[in-house]
Amino acid sequence: MAPVYKLHYFNLRTRGEVIRWTLSLAGQEFEDHRVEFPDWPALKPTTPTGQLPYLEVDGKALDQSVTIARFVAREHGLAGKNNWESAQVDSLVDYLRDAAKGFEAYTTAFFTRDPKIEEVKTEFTTKSVVPFLEGLERKLQSNDSGKGYFVGTTPTWGDLAAAHFLDEVVRLNPDALAKTPLLKAHNQRVHELKGIKEWLAKRPETPL
Incomplete structure (x- = not known):
């Protein structure tokens, strides 16, 4: 079965947008979970490091925006040919x-x-x-x-x-x-x- 991707980030572009673009170029379906600022204090303790963004892949979490984008790119052939x-x-x-x-x-x-x-x-x-x-x-x-x-x-x-x-x-x-x-x-x-x-x-x- 294809992996299930869920991106957690604020309702902003900033640090989450390159991840969204990379998933989109890859043709990878993903849930774009946008966190509103009033909801963040309650949600923060439930995140891996108390920060956003993080990406869930089949329930496993990966944080740090550049690392996430690079991971997605490598998984889908968008990180260079060698x-x-x-x-x-x-x-x-x-x-x-x-x-x-x-x-x-x-x-x-x-x-x-x-x-x-x-x-x-x-x-x-x-x-x-x-x-x-x-x-x-x-x-x-x-x-x-x-x-x-x-x-x-x-x-x-x-x-x-x-x-x-x-x-x-x-x-x-x-x-x-x-x-x-x-x-x-x-x-x-x-x-x-x-x-x-x-x-x-x-x-x-x-x-x-």
Whole structure:
């Protein structure tokens, strides 16, 4: 029998979204259990580590968002075709995690209702993220002149992580990719992938 997947995360994109995209691209059915914030205090003691997300596979729990996405990708052939490609995908994801530190500052400001949130957003989208966008453009260009994907000839979960991150950047600054045309085109390619296109059309709209 096919394994049963159940993802537990808040009713947000943030740390759960790349997992959802990876499951969707894999064609893997899953229960998308979205936890509302008022319900979290009672639910927290029942989770493996008191944190979200975690993924149940046939009742067994796996936590840590990057580990979960990587596991799903490996199970479904989306982590690279050999060890070298897999390492390149991991390198890309680590780079994206560095790039996202500025975005995490924005999310903190959002949840704490920091009156300086607009300053935080501007700092991220026009300054701190810019060198990372340039680096991503170079990474993409180094593989098949940027006409396909970041690693190899088929999409990996690294492409999904990149597209999701860039989506969040563009939400905050619609002109953020104006100087990185390869990234902009790559983002559109990822959005049109079977599974991703359907997921984007049906997912709930959330503030983050």
